[in-house]
Amino acid sequence: MGSFVYKDKVYEIDENGFLLKPEQWDEDFARGMAPNVGIREELTHEHWCIMSFIRNAFSETGRCPMIHQIGKDCGLKLQDLKKLFPSGYLRGACKLAGLTYLDEEVHSSWLPSKRLIAATVPIQERKYRVNIRGFLLDxxxxxxxYAVFKAEELKMPALTEKHWQIIRFLREQFEKNGTIPTAYETCEANQIxxxxxxxxxxxGYHRGAVKIAGLSDR
Incomplete structure (x- = not known):
């Protein structure tokens, strides 16, 4: 937990710079945080349109929209999003919009502590510890x-070689660099x-691919 100050306004943020209270968001937060996510120039009309879309979708559904929804509904391609938000969809666009894919109706920090206790999921006599959002803790x-089980839990059809290609890429990059590739990097590396x-x-990318790969950004 920490704070971010811009124009004498104090915003509560987590250790990764995400706003803890979505209702505290205003345009100054986005302007002040923009340089921290790789945007050196003034925010453009396109930036504001995407942030508005994200916040409106969250207001209507209680969930941060998935990256492919942005592409489809806003008519943007991968390179368009990468140019606008170079640090990634989650770490760039969603962060500036004051939200994260973990926000669903209420932020996790508002939940009673007893609900944050990790669950243990048994799979064929093995046990995997997951957090309240279903992400693998270790x-x-x-x-x-685990990947097959999680895909079934998400009501996906049987995993194909294309699924495994993405999953293995995520795992390999995490093991190599200790970080999760952005959706941009994953798409470019796998030519999708x-x-x-x-x-x-x-x-979605994080709630689907990253979760099935046993990883979590936070």
């Missing part, structure tokens, strides 16, 4: 059985468009 405990992410992982 990436090293991941295996392919953001629309393909939505087709492969209907729950």
């Amino acid at each position: 990436p090293l405990s991941w295996d392919e059985e 468009e953001i629309e393909d992410v939505g087709l492969l992982f209907p729950d």
Whole structure:
């Protein structure tokens, strides 16, 4: 937990710079945070349109929209989003909009502590510890059985070689660099468009692909 100050306004943020209270958001937060996510120039009309879309979608559904929804509804391609938000959709666009994919109706910091206790999910006599959002707590405990189970839990069809290509890429990059690739990096490395992410992982890049790969940004 910490704070971010801009124009004498104090915003409560978490350790990754995400706004803890979405209702505290205003345009000054976005302007002040923009340089921290790789945007050196003044925010443009396109930036504000995407942030507005994200916040409106959250207001209507209680969830941060998925990246392929942005591409489809705003008519943007992968390179368009990458140019506008170079640090990524979650770490750039959603952060500036004062939201994160973990926000669903209420921020996790508002939940009673007893609801934040990790659950233990048994899979064929193995146990995997997950957090309240269903993300694996220990990436090293991941295996392919977990991925299959999580995909079934998300009501996805049987995982195809294309799914495994994305999952293995995420795992390899995490093991190599200790970080999760952005959706941009994953799409470019695997030669797919953001629309393909939505087709492969209907729950989205983070809530689908990253979760199945046993990883979590936060």
